[in-house]
Amino acid sequence: MNSLRSLYILMLCLSLMFMGTGCWDQVELNRASLITGMALEPGQNMKYRVTFETVNALETDPNKGGKGGTPTALYTKEGNSIAEATSRLNESLERMPLLAHIRVIIIDEKLAREGINQFMDVLQRNRYVREDVLVLVAKGYPASDFLKTVYARGQYASYKIQTQVETYRQVFGGIPRSHLYDIAQALLTEGRVLMLGAITISGDVEKSESLDAIKTVYPAAVVRTAGAAVFRGDKLIGYLSNEQTRMVMLASDYVSNTLFSLPGPGGKPTSPGAIGVQFYHMHSHMHVSMDGDKPIFKLHVEGDGKITSIDRNIKLTKIQGFNTVEQLTSDYVNEKMQETFTYVQKEFGVDVFGFGEHYYRYHFRKYKPLAKEWNTLFSRADLDVKSDFTLRRPDLKTQKIEKEGIGP
Amino acid sequence: MTLSKVNTVDTFTLQLVFLLSTSIIFGTPSVVPDSWLVGIVAFFPACLLIVIYSTMLALQEDRGLYPMLEKAWGKVIGKGFVLIYSTYFLYIAARNIRDMIELIMSTLLRMTPVPLLTTMFVLLIAYTVLGGLHAIARFASLILWLILFMLLTLAILLMFSSSIILEQMLPFLSKGMWPVVKSAFSFSIWFPYGEIIVFLVFQPQLGGAKGFRKITLYAFLSTCIILSLTDLIQIWTLGLEDKKYSVFALLDAARLINIANIITRMDAIIALIIIFGTLLKCTVFLLACTEGVARVFNREAKDFAFPLAVVAGAFSILVTRNSAEHVTEGLKYVIYTLHIPLQLLVPLLTLLLIRIRYRKGATT
């Protein structure tokens, strides 16, 4: 038996030796670098130019206190496909690229106009790129500039852009859901149009490449959300502003809390006496019906919120006060919705609101014959918006603080 | 070792985990949009299978499948059929190992050589086979808790990360009911439910005809419910259209979990749970195969465990060259050439033969 026992010990040592070298799939953390952002642009002599944002781990850790270098390093590679560009990354990067932690993919405007479906496949097929990666369209600036912006506290650009977009959607709702998964979803489902978030830069990019850009109070260049990019099929056809995107998102029930500021009685948006109404739970239901060959869209928006500011004196102690504000908000929202609807009909002629998808899901048989020319039908349709909002409470003050008469 | 009955709850869990384990990875083949209906529709013809098998058992005082084959077809042909069934079980075990390895290679590892992974897995299976049916039944109840817990957390986390949209299942029966019924009859009845024939082999230990009928009915019912629920979750998250394009639908559904960027990236855990399931399923198949081969070459069933397991591993590498061949073979050809004859025709013929042969003489 003891000969067998010595055999066991020998095997154990063998496996230990094996362990030292580590086997096939082992990628040591200090011999790998995280890729957290990608910017896709049309290349000069190759089809695509891909800029990778790699993270220098020591810098991103504030309490670790790196040597003050920039937390990220950008590498640009050209290739006839995204996969080729990624595999050529090691021409200049010495470590193994880890694609698992990509947060943001920024597509250049020119590429988006040619159609994004031709190069999207590698991102959907690769197991490392998660489905909840943000895909954004760069408006007005080349895509790689967005990764050049620098921020304090060791934050890297793509982390900042992702958190900014997420919080903006929660607070205001002015940017659509534009994850990788939504692209596949939009391209496949009937009657649904692809809408991606658009971002732009305010400030001058050249100055913001080095760390001293964040020493000034007013940062040199800041990434700003710019509403939504509308696609016909997979080709970019135009942009919507933040407010219009919010209205479209509200129609397709993606917005839960937002704030409307109703203009004063003067009729012009800048007239004094505006009222701010904050909503926390908003829902919208659609109903699509065909009248002959003209579709009728009924949209019912409900909201539950509170009054945040009144610039003119409305007595909120009386029920009448609340009713007037609710009436004002619903008129404002109906009017804005109608405005956006006609703008989209004229400008893009593409069903951005999701009425087609609703009709496809709930009345498949009726929708089937119309499927081909739904967009033309959409641009002829008319919208009937009904919204009822309930405002619960005026926060801390009953009405606007003004002196009514003499004495208390 | 006296052959004592495995208690009923353990048999139920064994059959349930056996039916659930591989069909969870791929779900019912999404040839038809409403694939979750296919699972439910396939339940009723599957009961027909139970009826055939339990009458076979009742006729022969609960002796296993192999003695019944020999009794019905006589010594030589009977032994031939036993060998055919053993190869059939070995082949399915090889296919299951191949499925699992495909999953591992596309979610967890990349460059590790497949033969090494298969050999380690196969040696583990052989070790479990040595344990005998009682140990496997208890192991099944352990895994059942794991699988149910995993499915539950998956559903809850998906709900919290608000990626379950009920509307996505909606164009309900857009192509009408007939494709669903057709796919139920041509695929789903054989794939998860038909494989219950393996349990005919261990009948003396699993509680005879009456027990078999009752337990398998409950097992089929709960499998049908759990499977259609998993399919529903996949459809709710991925949408009817997108489900066709993902190789591992449950995995893609699990990748959508993202709660405040902390509880995210759960897909590897799904892959791990499926390893447990496949381990159990291959063990049961190999146990049946070793039983058959031992019966033909009249040696102890335990001796065949390790060699046969390694052969199954070798077959799992040889069985297909690429996944397209794997899928087409699995969906179309294996069903017509293997599942239908061996799960339906041969049992029916054996039934008739026994009834004719032993109608006149006393039932020996």
Add this chain to the structure above:
Amino acid sequence: MNTDNLTTAGEELSSLEKVKQGLKDIFGQTTDLAVVSVHVGQYEGLLCYLTTMTSTDFITGKIVKELSLSEDKEQLSKEETFRELEDCHFSGLKHETLQNMEDSSNKMVLGYAAIFVDGLPLVLAVDVRSLSSRSVEEPTSQNVVRGPKEGFTESADTNMSLIRRRFNNVKLRFEKFELGYMTHTAVYIAYLDGEVEEHILEQVRERLNSAYIDSLFDSGRIEDLLHSKGKSMQLFPTICNSERPDAVCSYMINKRIAVIVDGSPFVLIVPSIFTDFFKSPEDEYQWFVIGSFARYLRYFAFILSLIVPGLYIAVTSYHQELIPSILLTSIAAQREGIPFPAGIEILLMEITFEILREAGTRMPRIVGQTISIVGALVLGEAAVQAGIVSNINVIVVSLTAISGFVAPIYTFGAKVRFFRFGMIILSSLIGLYGLVLGCCLLMVQLTRIESFGVPYLSLFSKWDKRRVT
């Protein structure tokens, strides 16, 4: 005279000289052999005993007083005095009459005093055994906050009395076995008649009778003997041991048998299943919610101590996509300058921890405190400062080490630490897949073992009567 004496030493014991010579031959020059000439009735006699097996005042108090009483009786023949001595004087003590020298010497070794009468072939052996043993103290290895503080001691008699005192029940049975043909140690099994499964009792008796070992000093030795025969290497212990009489009694109530070995404070509980190793008696004395919470905590700690090092290696060097990005960047930042791969680093720290633990137990108590200070501060901090080991590695190793000690039964904890090394090696070879295979192996092993026909880990199946393993 000497020669024939040797041959006939067994049968005829008439003259005292022969007896003395016979004893000299058997016992040699052991200093603790006492041969005292004494008066039995009116006749000369010899009192022989081993001084180490009894206390002197016991001998003077009991035996000598009785013998002197028998002196002033009237004239009786040798047999009557011997009978009278046996019936009335020593009736209180356990005694036997023997014929030959070999039996009497065997009895003397077990703590009996042998009384020879000149010219009478009979020998009276009286039980005078009274060993000084440790008094009942608090158990060292399994202590509880709320619960009795009594622990078992080395002597089997006090252990049995501790158990009997808790069971004022006629059904409690003790059975004596003798093991080890060199040491003849006494092994008792205690059980509640009617409660215990008959076929388990049969197996235990059969195993103890057929046990073939030369010496037995601690109950640990017979643990693997009590295992079922022919089973290959069992990864998990199937016999639970405990130092606390209340724990043993609570086990005995739900159908267990206690095996008490003379000379070892650890009483074995047979058959024991997986959940017994996580039961500490304290759980019953508290509110059941807290008790069960503590128990689930132990299960969680058991799993933690097995899985966490393997998981750490797999996640940092094989599947980076499994952990959120912020956590990964912070780990990457810490591991920037570390020379070793994660597997070797964890193994290094585990081995240093094992050395520390071993030194802590072997080191005499007073110096023990320094070990923990040296270990934690010097090795942990210095290694991190020197950049050999990363911070998170120290956290992982210490977390697993501590959670390894949560199992109430020490031997179980020791085995779990052994599996952890296996998991580390597996997960550093092929990542998470290896870890899962390791878990599968353990789970398969768990569900396969049966201790005495009782399934080791079964959620549903009750005890299986007919299985014999």
Add this chain to the structure above:
Amino acid sequence: MIILGILVMMVLGILLMAMLDVLVFQQPFFTVLVQLLPVYPDTSTIYMIIGAFVIAAWVNFKMTDRLKKKYGSKSKNQGGEKRDTKQS
């Protein structure tokens, strides 16, 4: 007998797979069989099959028992008086 069993199962398995491949690839039986045999890229399956046969031989000729007899270790609890050395 075990080696024979394994051989039979091997042949039957390969025949089954070849039959299925004939159906799937619609090629004649022999070309399919050649592709199926453990030639590149599955050369490792040859080692596995050889391994299977080695284990089968090992179990068939009860090598472990022979090895035990040959260098059976002097287990500790032997020795002492010449009792009947019944191995426990």
